Amino acid sequence: MTAEQTRRALLGGVATTGLAALAGCSSMTPLVGQRLEQTETISLGDAESVLVHGNVGTVSVTGRDRDDVSVDAEKQSSSIRTDLEELRLRADHTDDGLVIGPEWEGREGWFQSEPSMNLEVELPRDLPLEEVRTSVGRVTVRDVTGDLAVETSTGRVDVDGVDGAVGARTSTGRVTIRDVDVLHDVTTSTGRVDAHVPAIDGDTTVSTSTGRIEAAIDPEIDADLHVTTSTGRIDVDDLELTDAAEGSDLVTGTLGDGGPTLRFETSTGRITLGSLS
Secondary structure: OOHHHHHHHHHHHHHHHHHHHHHHHHHOOOOOOEEEEEEEEEOOOOOOOEEEEOOEOOEEEEEEOOOOEEEEEEEEEOOOOOOHHHEEEEEEEEOOEEEEEEEEOOOOEOOEOOOEEEEEEEEEOOOEEEEEEEEEOOEEEEEEEOOEEEEEEEOOEEEEEEEEEEEEEEEEOOEEEEEEEEEEEEEEEEOOEEEEEOOOOOOEEEEEEEOOEEEEEOOOOOEEEEEEEEEOOEEOOOOOEEEEEEOOOEEEEEEOOOOOEEEEEEEEOOEEEEEOO
């Protein structure tokens, strides 16, 4: 064997060994996640309202013509070493009503982390939905009854069709509220707000730190209007205001006969207010 042949054989052996080592390392690092689905039907018992408390994952609640509650739960984890059976769907009857949400009984460690749970909930249309709360994930609510509070730390809030009052709070995410009876406070730190304001039942604030606000206000509302932005434009041309004072960053005036304060605020963003037809 020549010196050149010996050198090539040695390099080939090193390359083969390196590929084998890489293959071994790859097999030790799972890159494939897992998913587990389940459907539960929950009896209402004496519950007079429903509360849905998520954690990480999307939450969707819809009112239907039914006399019980159905929950489709989808558990997900990016690690195959996480035991999805340790993430349970709980339904507890309390003095406040029926509380639905996930409970994590596992632990976090090497190649293990708390999995997420997406919830799709159907409940009787005439059973009040009192609260929807999650840490990270989008919240969607459709065709329900009740005075509802929605809260998420990071995620979009989308509410449409509530026979009752609705308020919402999120740190990061767009908020859309339409076709409700009464609007309560709506707050987001970073995100756009689109809201219908058919009525208010006290001082009400719609605010975002960074984001645009668009709102349609019922022309029959009696309120004292206060609109302010630090960096952005204010457009209230479609509203019938009396005693109006309009500036580049502040607009005040009276809607109808006046009453509680209806306030719209953003630090950076445009505010556009129109009439709800």
